[in-house]
Amino acid sequence: MDLVATSAAVSATSSRKTKVELLADALRRLGPEEIVAGSAYLAGELRQRQTGVGWATLRQAPPPAGEPTLTVAAVDRAIEEISQVGGAGSQGRRRELVGALFAAATADEQRHLVGLFGGELRQGAQAGLLVDAIARAGEVPVTLVRRALLLAGDLKEVAVAALTGGAAALAEVALRVGRPLAPMLAQSAASVDDALAATGVPAVVDVKLDGIRIQVHRSGDEVAVFTRSLDDITPRLPEVVAAVRALPAREIVLDGEAMALDAAGRPRPFQETASRAATRGAPVTVLTPYFFDLLHLDGADLLDAPGRERWGALAEAVPAPLLVGRTAVTTPAEAAEAFAAALAAGQEGVVVKSPESAYDVGRRGAAWVKVKPRHTLDLVVLAVEWGHGRRKGWLSNLHLGARDPQTGGFVMLGKTFKGLTDELLRWQTERFLELAVDKGDWVVTVRPEQVVEIAFDGVQASPRYPGGVALRFARVLRYRDDKTAAEADTIETVKAIHAKT
DNA sequence: TTCCGACAGTGGGGTCGCAAT
């Protein structure tokens, strides 16, 4: 496959303009029937959403072929067959088919296929750069391609439209009730004041619910529920379907969050919402939907309307109990009050929004800014893992432990690789090799002496770690060379935080 | 010339269903 050579060239350059040129050239060379699978491969994806093949299945590959014979169409056919396999004996059958595909691939093609199956091609180009490449190859405006992608939620479809139908075909792509579109995302800020600085005043402050994002489409009696990644989870959320079916609207597209509540109406931990949302069959706990935006109502698209107009229409279309808590504010003090109230109600935080902004499909703009409280602890590094990719050769992923005064030892609470600059990576590689007691190929165990200040969002119950608790979203703030391990925070402190939330 | 938005990469914890052991 000639796409493999393109991918290698894309990997080899750091220039985004060059990457786009290379990808555009490859797109132009695709035959009409190859655009769907080929554009996916160039973006580092497969046409098929699920294949049942992951890293473990790919570990043992047969020897590569000497001569390249694979075509886009042949690869797509093979993968389609693999993804159709199911039932007893499926794992063996899948391995057989994967083996046959890999035996027909050259060494370069094998590497490329592993990246595609694993979803980690790491060529420095994904759907984002493909948008630019599609625009260039189809000789159409890039803004048109981007808008089509976000409204259609599918890169392959947009590639076909741009390369075979040009600007006219792209312009026809619009919000369609029943087809998910990329949800608008929020930036984060460290404080409500910072958030307000980004959005400006006046602003509105929405309660941030710790559940799962839902986009609900209704057309007549047909209701569909989609996740943030545009997966269809309609069969798993009958209670949400029922709630939306009970609305007076005929055609509606809603954006919101679904979460589990206790008898008093307070939020349950995220894990309970996630468990419920992943469960098929009769629900035991019920998820409650809360909506904060309205994208379409009875034939009218509202994406370009200002936030206050969308909210006004939402408040008329949906009963008040199904609306996310919202406070209009004109001062930082009022915003701070709304933040405190959200936390007092047991919620995750707030999202500060500009009331004038449009619904910026698929964007993480300054119009929505989330604020969550942050905890910190001084923990001890117990071990470090060697990094991959650009972190190869550096010790990267830290194993974190809290002090256990009972035993004099340490209790592992999780890992983190976040918050590290290149300079810190260099420093810690040297430092932990000095402290090493066991230098494995993957994990380097160290004497528990180095204290590190860790930020995190909360403590959650853990079925994996020995203390029964783990940190959520842990990241490094700084190393504490002014503290010894004997002064680190204890497991009791961590459990106390868990009990409070 | 400097600033900043968008993108890609580097991985984290948890849950479920399903097939194999």
Next chain:
DNA sequence: ATTGCGACCCCACTATCGGAA
């Protein structure tokens, strides 16, 4: 019955490029 795997839910943060200011 338990275990391993794949697929998804939540996600933070840094480096880099290249256009905007």
